[in-house]
Amino acid sequence: MQFVRNLENLFELACSNGASRRRVAAVYPHDAHTQEAVEGALKRGFADFILVGRVAELQALPFVDEYADRIEFVDVPDSDEAARVAVQIVRDGGADVLMKGKLNTDNLLRAVLNKEHGILPPGTVLSHITVAEVPNRDKLLIYSDVAVIPEPTLAQREAMMGYLVKLSHTLGIKTPRVALIHFTEKVNPKFPVSTDYVALKEMAAQGRWGDVIVDGPMDIPTALEPEAGQIKGIISPIEGQADCLMMPDIQAANVFYKTISHFGGATNAGMLVGTMAPVVLPSRGDTTEGKLASLALACVAAMH
Amino acid sequence: MQFVRNLENLFELACSNGASRRRVAAVYPHDAHTQEAVEGALKRGFADFILVGRVAELQALPFVDEYADRIEFVDVPDSDEAARVAVQIVRDGGADVLMKGKLNTDNLLRAVLNKEHGILPPGTVLSHITVAEVPNRDKLLIYSDVAVIPEPTLAQREAMMGYLVKLSHTLGIKTPRVALIHFTEKVNPKFPVSTDYVALKEMAAQGRWGDVIVDGPMDIPTALEPEAGQIKGIISPIEGQADCLMMPDIQAANVFYKTISHFGGATNAGMLVGTMAPVVLPSRGDTTEGKLASLALACVAAMH
Numbered sequence: 001m002q003f004v005r006n007l008e009n010l011f012e013l014a015c016s017n018g019a020s021r022r023r024v025a026a027v028y029p030h031d032a033h034t035q036e037a038v039e040g041a042l043k044r045g046f047a048d049f050i051l052v053g054r055v056a057e058l059q060a061l062p063f064v065d066e067y068a069d070r071i072e073f074v075d076v077p078d079s080d081e082a083a084r085v086a087v088q089i090v091r092d093g094g095a096d097v098l099m100k101g102k103l104n105t106d107n108l109l110r111a112v113l114n115k116e117h118g119i120l121p122p123g124t125v126l127s128h129i130t131v132a133e134v135p136n137r138d139k140l141l142i143y144s145d146v147a148v149i150p151e152p153t154l155a156q157r158e159a160m161m162g163y164l165v166k167l168s169h170t171l172g173i174k175t176p177r178v179a180l181i182h183f184t185e186k187v188n189p190k191f192p193v194s195t196d197y198v199a200l201k202e203m204a205a206q207g208r209w210g211d212v213i214v215d216g217p218m219d220i221p222t223a224l225e226p227e228a229g230q231i232k233g234i235i236s237p238i239e240g241q242a243d244c245l246m247m248p249d250i251q252a253a254n255v256f257y258k259t260i261s262h263f264g265g266a267t268n269a270g271m272l273v274g275t276m277a278p279v280v281l282p283s284r285g286d287t288t289e290g291k292l293a294s295l296a297l298a299c300v301a302a303m304h
Numbered sequence: 305m306q307f308v309r310n311l312e313n314l315f316e317l318a319c320s321n322g323a324s325r326r327r328v329a330a331v332y333p334h335d336a337h338t339q340e341a342v343e344g345a346l347k348r349g350f351a352d353f354i355l356v357g358r359v360a361e362l363q364a365l366p367f368v369d370e371y372a373d374r375i376e377f378v379d380v381p382d383s384d385e386a387a388r389v390a391v392q393i394v395r396d397g398g399a400d401v402l403m404k405g406k407l408n409t410d411n412l413l414r415a416v417l418n419k420e421h422g423i424l425p426p427g428t429v430l431s432h433i434t435v436a437e438v439p440n441r442d443k444l445l446i447y448s449d450v451a452v453i454p455e456p457t458l459a460q461r462e463a464m465m466g467y468l469v470k471l472s473h474t475l476g477i478k479t480p481r482v483a484l485i486h487f488t489e490k491v492n493p494k495f496p497v498s499t500d501y502v503a504l505k506e507m508a509a510q511g512r513w514g515d516v517i518v519d520g521p522m523d524i525p526t527a528l529e530p531e532a533g534q535i536k537g538i539i540s541p542i543e544g545q546a547d548c549l550m551m552p553d554i555q556a557a558n559v560f561y562k563t564i565s566h567f568g569g570a571t572n573a574g575m576l577v578g579t580m581a582p583v584v585l586p587s588r589g590d591t592t593e594g595k596l597a598s599l600a601l602a603c604v605a606a607m608h
Contacts, residue, residue, distance in 0.1 A: 220562035231588050249555055250487055256336055260567050264567030
């Protein structure tokens with residue numbers, strides 16, 4: 001394929017590396033949602049698993065026999081302890097992706113972020129990245145950060161930009177177009193996000209992130225509709241064809257995420273980045289396809 | 305009609321008061337967009353007009369003859385001066401709605417907000433309110449503030465709440481359900497918006513805004529999908545059937561506004577509130593129907 005245009009392409013890319021399938025450490029997969037995603041990934045063929053939890057119960061799962069050679073078990077009866085063990089497996093190179101099961105997100109993050117035993121390298125920015133497939137759009141839409149950084153500083157935005165560009169390149173988008181989203185095109189020091197954007201554009205122009213087109217501040221229509229910029233008389237190299245959207249803050253990002261799902265019929269895949277291995281945190285509200293796509297996304301990202 | 309469910313109902317309500325049609329002062333209507341909305345409102349029959357601008361040109365507009373008895377002209381060759389004159393007409397009770405034509409929004413706002421000659425009563429909060437018709441939704445969605453208040457203080461949120469409730473009642477929604485939008489359900493002092501929401505709920509419970517159901521913080525799916533709250537185990541009197549959304553800030557509101565249009569096929573009507581008369585600011589990106597609906601919304605709001 002030329003580049004990953006939709007979630008089906010993403011699954012294909014995830015499977016294309018079948019000879020060395022990614023290994024996913026699943027933390028306490030004792031809920032139907034997580035088990036569904038595990039089974040789906042086994043079936044699709046893009047991941048092997050290390051299930052960390054109450055082994056007797058996990059071994060009794062109906063799909064386990066069929067994929068016996070692709071599942072390992074580690075017996076840890078406590079969910080928080082399971083998080084620590086799974087994180088250690090990732091640290092030791094035993095798994096390429098970490099996946100949350102039935103435990104509190106904060107407790108999993110505590111193990112991930114632990115200074116001594118965690119998997120966030122010192123000085124690295126933790127962020128979240130989402131990839132959406134939207135009906136009637138001819139390519140995926142990559143955006144951040146819906147979940148981790150409330151109001152990014154410029155340094156955090158630099159890291160976010162790096163993650164957006166890297167994932168785009170991984171998905172085969174040679175020169176991704178990153179739109180810097182703001183409610184207006186105007187740069188105004190009263191809104192530091194707009195001056196941060198000027199700095200990001202300058203860094204991009206200096207080659208900081210390699211092959212990429214960065215422009216903004218601009219609003220959603222200007223980023224995504226070729227006609228919108230024309231009506232406003234805006235000339236932008238994005239040309240209404242953004243691959244990536246950098247959102248101003250978590251409120252806007254989260255509203256975007258939930259609005260394209262509710263009103264736009266989008267399916268979202270997401271993961272934490274910045275860590276030694278991508279971390280997948282399926283939430284109860286995610287669709288089955290979304291959870292499986294998140295896992296595929298993390299497996300693809302873990303290849304690079 | 306029981307209540308205003310869609311934009312067609314809104315037009316019907318605007319027209320129902322035909323015997324005393326609302327009077328709209330149009331500031332410098334020398335662009336095709338504004339003229340289209342003026343003609344549409346004349347045709348629909350819900351507004352009469354005072355056109356403030358270069359009269360010789362305005363009198364030559366093709367639709368003027370047909371509606372001669374419903375249009376007045378005031379000759380002001382300069383657009384900024386036209387703003388001042390139109391605002392004075394509103395102050396004097398000569399018009400019920402103010403509408404922007406071909407001039408800079410900031411210049412119109414300068415006349416509107418002028419302390420001596422403007423139309424914002426002292427101590428009153430200026431805000432913007434939007435009403436959206438979205439395909440496959442069985443009622444309108446009312447939300448704020450996409451345009452005026454960047455990061456509302458609690459006092460500003462109180463005013464915004466008042467505007468949302470008042471407009472809901474005007475549209476015949478007896479007990480509007482107002483969802484207070486945040487990226488999470490958790491109240492956390494690190495996010496003042498979440499503690500502001502607690503205060504707003506308390507005020508609503510004390511009867512501050514009359515007949516209304518207020519709840520939050522909650523996210524978009526919990527506000528709009530009956531199943532979403534159930535999955536998360538959230539019991540809310542909103543029951544996934546919000547009539548109104550209070551957005552946390554302008555970034556989130558603006559992203560919502562533009563995302564439901566781009567991805568959800570929504571038509572938005574909007575106006576400034578808090579002023580002595582509603583102010584309509586059509587933007588170049590609005591659809592023809594959206595501009596006309598904004599005018600109808602302002603005329604309906606001006607009745608109350």
